[in-house]
Amino acid sequence: MELKVFDNYGGLSVAAAEMIMDCIKDKPDALLCFATGDTPKLTYQELAAGIKREGTDISKCFFIGLDEWLGIPPHNNGSCHYFLHHYLFSPMGISPRQVHLFDAMTTNEEDECKRMNSIISKRGGIDLMVVGIGMNGHIGFNEPGTAIDAAVHVTPLDEMTKNVGKKYFTEEVTINKGITVGLKQVMQAKTLLMIANGKKKAPVIKKAIEGEISTDFPAALIRKHHNGILMVDSEAASELKTYFND
Ligand code: PGA
DSSP, rough: OOEEEEEEEEEHHHHHHHHHHHHHHHHHTTTEEEOOSTTTTTHHHHHHHHHHHHHHTTTTEEEESSSSEETTOSSTTSSSSHHHHIIIHHHHTOOOOEEEEOOOOOOHHHHHHHHHHHHHHHSSSSSSSEEEOTTTTTTBOOOOOOOTOOOSOOOOOOOOHHOOOOOOOOOOOOEEEEEOOOOOHHSSSSEEEEEEEEEGGHHHHHHHHHHHHSTTTTTGGGGOOTEEEEEETTTTTTTTOOOOOO
């Protein structure tokens, strides 16, 4: 794993966007898997701007969403579906045929998992995954204790995820279950780019880098990833013993 510490959120976001653009340049038909949340917002804005500026051809890429709140319709502005369209697909002019997102309103969860598993395997796995880190160490909705060989699955949400998750919604909603790309696919991704910023993520980053490597804290598994890159700002790095900001 490679750890990169940036002075601030802006620097981190520019570097993350550049890495995504490099991946697309290297492999124009890449399968990219994107997280939602507060952390990647600026990365995606930088990516959309960079692609416009450089005229990067993104017409052959494919995009999947990392996860989704089950039961939250796509028009709800707290859904992952809404987020990805708003911050990425619309600004980047991505055609619907390039996008595969989870159907949060599915009546057949098993089929929905199979559908996403088969999209991933047909494309030979995920080329680049962009993920954040939850306050409980989750990656997507791979909550603490998820099996390392779990593929796409539906999961009850951890109490912490439900509490923190309220921040994404403007109205009160019930969020009990999530669907997510699994740890197996995270660990097999050709590149795993994990990003975190801000003081509140400092204890989480400390645990991910200096704690035990275990599925009890999924983010720590990046240390076992064959091509894991963790980009953090100096605030998120501030509790690391191994990092000196001088
Ligand atoms: P955040 O969420 O980017 O809103 O902090 C991260 C996550 O839960 O994965």
